[in-house]
Amino acid sequence: MSVNDSIDMLPFMDITKLEKNIAESLTKIRSTISKANPLITLIQLHGHKFFNHFGDIEASVHGNVKPYENKLLDFTQSLLVTSDVNVGTVCLNLDEITCYIEELEKLFTAATVYVNFAPKDELIKYSQGMQMNVSGSLYPFFEKEHFTDMLSPYTDLLNDIFGITSFDLVEGLLAISRNLRTMGFMEALIDSGISPEEVSEGELLNLAEYFNVKDITGWPIEFIRELSLQQGEYKDFYKSDLQVMLKEPPIKYNPFIGIGGKYYCFSIDNLIDNFYRTVLRAMRRKKSSISNRINDIQKDLSESLPFRFFKTILPTSQMFQNIFYKAPVGANGKNEWCECDGIILFDDVMIITEVKGGALSPVSPFSDEEAYKKSLNDLAKNPYEQSLRLFEEYRRVGKLEIYQKETKKRYKLITSIENIKFIQACCVTLDDFNEIASQIEKTEFIQNSDLPVWCVSVNDLRVYPELFDSPSLFLNYLYQRSHAAKNPYIKVNDELDHIGMYFAYNDYSTRIQEIADEEDIGEIFIASHRDEIDAYMARKINSDLDDGEGESFLDLLIGPAPKPKQEMDFMFEQLINLLDGTKDHLCIRAARYLLLLDSYSRDNINEFLLSRSKRLAEFKNRKAILTPYMAFNFKKEDRISELPVIMIFLLHASNKLFKDVVQRKRFLMERVVFEDEPAYCVLVGMNKNKELTKVITHVIGPEQFQMLPESSYKLLKNTREKIGNSRKFKEL
Template identity: 30%
Template sequence: MGKKQKVIKPDDYFEHGPFQITRFGKLVYFQNNITAEQHEELMKKIESSYDKQVSIINSLVSDIRKLIIQCNPLSLLKYAHSRFIQSLIGIESEVQLSKENVHIGRELEYIQSVLAASTPLNSSNELEDQSYVFFEISDKIQQLYSVYENFMYYYTVHHAKNMITSDPDYISFLIEAQAANFHRGDRYAVHEITHIKDLLTPHKDELQKIFNISVAQLLEGLQNIQQSLSQGMLQSMNKLEYLMELFEQKKVDIVDQEDALQIIESDKELKNLRDEFAEDFLGAGLHDLNKLTDWSQIFLENLSWSLGQCNNYFTRNQFPGWPVIEMPIYRKPFIKIDQKYYCFDYYNVFDNIYRVIQKTITDLDHDYKVKWKDIQAKATEDIIINLFKKLLPGCIVFQSNYYPIGTSLKQCAENDLLVLYDNNLIIIEVKSGSYTYTSPMLDIESHIKSLQTLIAKADSQTERTLKYLKSQETVKIYNEQRIEKATIRISDFDEITQMCISLDNFNEFAAKADKLKFLKMKNDTVSIAVDDLRVYSDLFDSPSVFLHFLKQRKLATQSKVALNDELDHYGLYMSHNMYSITADQMDSDHINWYGYREKIDSYFANLINENMKLIKPKQEIPRRIEEIINYLDTSNIRKRTILSTFLLDLSDEARQWFCDAINNTLIRQKETKRMTIASCFGEANYSMCCHQPYLRELEHQYVTDYALAAILQNQESSRLVIHLYFNEKDILYAIDFELLTPADIPSEKIDILSQLADEYAESRIMSYKRQNGLQKIGRNDLCPCGSGKKYKKCHLR
């Protein structure tokens, strides 16, 4: 009779009708037990309520607009920005945001968009208290977003009959694409300015020509905006605190408030501090672009809406004024009020500024459109090359590689990038085109076509390149003029990775592109954005660890892992190492891997503060293994990643066993004055020698025969022979290794090695008995010889 399986209670459980949600730690399981009859009834109920839901949203949109045009626009925008800042207090990771936090974060952009498309009725000054109207606007917008979240399902059911397919995966994508409209923040704050600098610097002459602005001016202004919108309120309070301290130092006898005011007015330093605080905290100084930047008038004018200037947001035929349709703020992130230009919304500036500038310039200078596209492609490739050179120091990169489709160079295909590092080859296709910004409710097909162009096409292109590289023992690649640039031997590479790297960030789909069936991905291509590659370049200090992660990331494309964020892959890697195995062991296919990127978000959120001492989030690696990997990373050992990957593949327990084996061997050899071989059998097959000063070396052939005998006896597919060299202080200073397979066993030595295998096995059994004080070994215990079999089925016989 088998053992009774232990029941593990969930941390959380929720049930609503046929739907169940269960949480175990960071794993969230979704289960749908609905019957066909229940499903049909639910669909009919949803379909019958569609018109009512549209009416509710239209009514809310109308109410909100009527309230907004009653308000002083500047006061309302300041209020909305303060709400946004308050919603982020204590939040370091996106996963910590509640639904209410998300909705509050979207208030500001909707209010600014409504103002851009409406002429305010109110002529009141900024100081008039309209807080009761502001609160009502907030409440209405909260209702609007809440109703819309459910409306996505009503819309999908209502339009299902007109869709090109009833495929559940297609319908699921439609819902996810609509939900993605709520996502903001393409990259971490510490990367914003660098990202824009890398992309716009090649266009410096055109920026100067069209806008009379330099790249340096643009970047300085954006830095000031970033500082003001994220930390301006806090800095204003610090000014007030300093003003009060300074006032205490300078004050004399004060009879009343009038005396205090006179002291401030008569003291230039106090007066300036008072005025700065009043302008920033009570006025709009934190948002005034003329104060924050020295940008030209023409630049500000082209990137700003005047009040009521956008004349089509509320007049469109479908869903007029809805916040999920392209809002005016997407096209122009700034707003002009009383002849002054202001910036309030952080995310819409930094998420969209590059594409906004691109569209504005190419609209004003049509002849530059093609040139912009070409420069953009080259700039994106250059960014990726620099990031890989940081991740893999010393790597070789080939850019813009041409190769014949047939036997002639007259017809060639192009590959964007080849990255060579040790025995690793990375084939990269770069996609610098823009992802569609059309609402999926208006044109879901444009979203599918974008993904097909930016991901699926790259998948087939990398496969075509790989096929060419495998077509002969050695192949040549050429430059655009068909001049040979390199010869590549595919057999030099044990690990080949195909990648698609996009300029635009559509993270929620790229992270699981292989699971989107309509893309028909045929290969294990890893799809990520430049933003995520930039994050990885900061997270990984070791090329060996990065390549090991990249291997796990590739394996995840073939497993049940389906994530909504690229950095969840890294979070899973930190927690579970070979995480695709963890996923495939799960019973359910519908798992939400919740909160795995939280440590990463927290680290980068605090990185903007240079005074904080932060610990980089990474996988825990024991000291001895880290010592080996650090040595390998700085060495020129051929195929060194074979050893690093082998060690990093080990489980936590096996890693610790490996480190203990090193430490115990070093101690024991000092005591016995004799060199020994430490071996492991089973899933991780290795034989390890720890070389120390003043010890007699084991002959190289003896160690090799020892390993080959183990391969022969245990029918192993391979065994790693590792030589570690330590100085008198047990510090590692050199490494050598060899991967042996059955093919390395000479036929004439099989009998000798079989005899040695028996002798070594008996020796291990005797040693095991001696070390454990045993007279005999239990029948059902594992045989100490290393075969992996029970003793009764091995050497007991």
């Protein structure tokens, strides 16, 4: 629900009246749950959520779509552990459940409006609203991989403290996830012979075992107890009714509820979102002496994970971790040793990577504004400033020597970096701070500079290798995202919205700027662009859970979900894939340049490859020689500064030019548009079926002409003039 929708529903702006409405809604909600058996109530609410989404295709694919439903179980469980022990025994009827849900909707609407009109700065209001309404940041498909990565290093500690291995911990967590995310609840109803329309109190209590953490996981009871709260255990947690909506939930790091000597799990999003920190807190509570060991493990973990993801996307890149370099530091500008978590080099691109394993403030922004801002400072501002120092040193000198630390005072030179054209800062956090990460570059925590910044959590970074299997597309995405970071109109609520907008528009910053200029407006509302990604990832977990035979349930229900990608014409996409597939940096650079072209130019390339491939096939058995080619970015008056001259040559795959570098060089020198600047020549080979099967990129520059003997140069010049007078190529 948008803020405007909330305002329409509540025709008042008076803060005092909003507080009164919040208090009245809470009184009704507390009254309802106080008379009912708490365990039965939670089961009923889970059933409501399950069946409500079962009939809603959008919700079944994308997850919870309404804030009050999103937080339904979290909110109710939080009330139960912060109120006097509930001795109610009745079962709420359908009307009472309906009234409860309606009152909850009013409560969340009033709280949302309150947050937006509270006397706080925009960053705090935005962050509070996101925390209050949004949960479920990790795609279920990644749960096994993610928690295996995050918890495996703690196996010895877990075994020593709780007698449980990280493998058992992850398997138990996945079992809970399957119980609460799949059709298992429906199967439990059917197996019990229960009709969803009419369920008795006794039948509901029998269903309680479906949520029993011990039965589901087999974890030691001592460990489960550490992660649980009993009814009424935190009854002094809230000091006012307003805090119920604005303070962090008491179940954040205690996701299970203890009732009648057993422990149950109902809120899967709260469990998954906070499980890593929950486990670390439980270990520290039981054995405080291990804090330093946990910090060391966390440091190693945070510094290794991001590079593994980047290596998947950019397999031929060079990666240097825990590096040192010299740069002016302090007021006197004296050169000192500076540290960087790592840099990634791919062709002429450098990604400066700083990783933070520290936690985002556990309290909500409204509860402790200073603590929240300090955590953002640690997770975003500090790593960006560290990246900026390296960036400025490289730009000042034009190169950078990087070192490894061998001893306390001894450093070993690794390599010298130069000829970099594009530099991106990437600040990675172990904690998900989704509520602000996608907009952090436009806040006070990121100073205005020429270094583009990309703040991303490990959760979101894990999605990138799944969506980007092309180095050129990923690097083009970073380039486009760097422009979006500078565009004041682009404010999205989620990191993955950036990917969705890139897939939809390519140069999405320019697209949004054009809309703003056409409409002459001050601010643009950008709707979610991650729907296709959500659908694809939902289908991935659905396929992962089925038996592997035949189509999955969602495939049968609404058809298969294709992998999200940027839409391109067939021949153009085939060319990009071919260039990527060479794993040659020069070919991938050519692909990156082609991806910077606008849709009109891309269409020209596609049409050229399509029409000329047919023409070339017709000349296969003739004596006449046909070598179709086209040039881009050669006209001085329309020059795109980011691009060189690009020429595409279409040949038969059997052409000797693909093997003979000397003949190829001569052929290209005769045909490039200019002698005085570099031209990227992309030779594309076509087979007899008009499929593109070969590609080579060759750069022809002024130095190659200058190296020729005078007689050879005169002969070449005459040939170039003859070809120039006769050639006809498509122009950009």
